[in-house]
Amino acid sequence: MxxxxxxxxxxxxxxxxxxxxxxxxxxxxxxxxxxxxxxxxxxxxxxxxxxxxxxxEKDVTIVVFLKNDITDLEIDEVEDKINSLSNIDSYVFKDKMEITSDMMESSEVYKSIMGNWKEDENPLRDTFQVKVTDIKLIDDVADKIKQFDNVEVVKYGEEMVKxxxxxxxxxxxxxxxxxxxxxxxxxxxxxxxxxxxxxxxxxxxxxxxxxxxxxxxxxxxxxxxxxxxxxxxxxxxxxxxxxxxxxxxxxxxxxxxxxxxxxxxxxxxxxxxxxxxxxxxxxxxxxxxxxxxxxxxxx
Amino acid sequence: MDLIRIRNVKKVYKNGVTAIYDMNLDIQKGDFVFIIGATGCGKSTLIKMLYREEKPTSGKIIVGGIDVAKLRNGKVYKLRRKIGVVFQDFKLLPRATVYENVAFALEVFGLTKAEIHSKVIKVLDLVGLKNKIKNYPNQLSGGEQQRVAIARAIVNGPKLLICDEPTGNLDENTSMEIMNVLEEINKLGTTIIMVTHDKEIVKKMKKRVILLDAGRILKDYEKGTYKDESI
Known part of the structure; x- marks a missing residue:
């Protein structure tokens, strides 16, 4: 009290x-x-x-372009390898037809050019679009992916990102x-x-x-x-x-x-x-x- | 019985000045003692050591059973609760009423409102200020302010009341009124130690008088034996 x-x-x-x-x-x-x-x-x-x-940072994506003549089995191999890397947040696979239709939807000009392409004439590549957890280590991930077989080019807007x-x-x-x-x-x-x-x-x-x-x-x-x-x-x-x-x-x-x-x-x-x-x-x-x-x- | 026992006390300030030399003094319970002496003779240092505003450099001071020299800073309040102190400049809270100034001393102990009220009214009645409880200090005369300060000092029922020139700022009549209040309090059993310069008061009161000179006790007059001598 x-x-x-x-x-x-x-x-x-x-x-x-x-x-x-x-x-x-x-x-x-x-x-x-x-x-x-x-x-x-x-x-x-x-x-x-x-x-x-x-x-x-969330929007920054690594685009992995695969070789033109890649087989489904090889695509699976690349996917497994990406999966085994650390610092991967998420990834999606987009084949060239999907990309073509995406692009055609986005612009009339693309539509008129790409509309006539047949599958074996399509110059685009199948891709994996990879997002990383820690953007500071994006270089590392990109470098590792570059070493994979059947990977042609890896792009992620390096300069801008840096x-x-x-x-x-x-x-x-x-x-x-x-x-x-x-x-x-x-x-x-x-x-x-x-x-x-x-x-x-x-x-x-x-x-x-x-x-x-x-x-x-x-x-x-x-x-x-x-x-x-x-x-x-x-x-x-x-x-x-x-x-x-x-x-x-x-x-x-x-x-x-x-x-x-x-x-x-x-x-x-x-x-x-x-x-x-x-x-x-x-x-x-x-x-x-x-x-x-x-x-x-x-x- | 001794309320205060001072043994071989010496006080040297940090600047090297020695204020008290090897002092021995006993003050009995219920005494009324004047401490007189010229300015700088060590009067203030002596009483400041009693309520532990200063620490002795060496020696022993026992006040009401407490060894003052050994008291830690955080425990000083235990000594202060047994002692009331009154100053020349009253030291009242300017923004608090007479009632609040006195009640302040009790509130820190956690008493109930009713307990505080009855004690404050009783003590203000004793000093004759019961009708001014709602006034602020600046609405009071010097004598009245000093009476508030005395009321605050004794409201806890201390064993010892220390007065440092309580009449220094007051005229002759008012001073005598204050002395009557102090005498009254002394009769109720409180020991009083008062430092003063006022020879008239000391003569009239006929109490024990201790004359200090340059940090030493020059003379200790028994009750009623002090006559007009130079202070």
């Missing part, structure tokens, strides 16, 4: 203190608001770049570094703002010590206060994130500039992001208070 009474009072006091030290509370909250908005924007960017990158991989890797790493750096900076910024708040209440801490409050007794209300400031500070960034991103997603119909670049769907993404922002706000607020009050408890 006693513990709950003390805890209840601590919570009540932290609410009171937030309002009694209103101007300083507003300073801490504004600081949290601004930094959490920046954190939110960078998480949105990072997540979308990553999403786009993984979509593109460049894309490099660009995505760089963008991914930079954006993750930015998010982490921002979080650390936020933590210290908020911690320092709360430090100013607490410094102005040195006397209060001194009196608490004098009347026999234990260190824990003194820390808890301040830590609750940090929690409260963090939670209050995350409200505006959460509202901006939810409405802002949903509006943005709606405005662009879920894609940026071309159907190729797809945005992450607004729900449930914005809700997860809100939760993350709330957690960052609370943790950073509590950490800031704890760090600041600790200094005043040493003699």
């Amino acid at each position: 006693k513990v709950f009474r003390i805890l209840g009072r601590n919570i009540r006091d932290s609410f009171k203190n937030v309002f009694r030290n209103f101007s300083l509370s507003i300073a801490s909250i504004s600081c949290i608001v601004i930094t959490l908005i920046v954190v939110s924007i960078s998480i949105v960017l990072t997540y979308n770049v990553n999403n786009f990158a993984s979509l593109v 460049q894309l991989i490099t660009v995505f890797e760089v963008v991914k790493n930079i954006s993750i570094a930015i998010v982490i750096a921002l979080m650390v900076v936020t933590a210290f910024l908020i911690s320092n703002t709360i430090k100013i708040t607490i410094h102005s209440r040195k006397r209060e801490i001194e009196i608490m010590r004098l009347v026999g409050a234990s260190n824990l007794n003194i820390k808890i209300p301040f830590i609750f206060e940090g929690l409260l400031l963090g939670a209050l500070g995350s409200v505006i960034p959460i509202i901006i994130t939810i409405y802002g991103y949903t509006a943005l997603y709606g405005h662009f119909n879920g894609q940026l500039f071309s159907p190729f670049i797809k945005l992450v769907p607004a729900t449930p993404f914005v809700y997860y992001l809100s939760l993350i922002l709330l957690c960052i706000g609370i943790l950073v607020g509590m950490f800031g208070s704890w760090r600041a009050v600790r200094k005043h408890l040493k003699i």
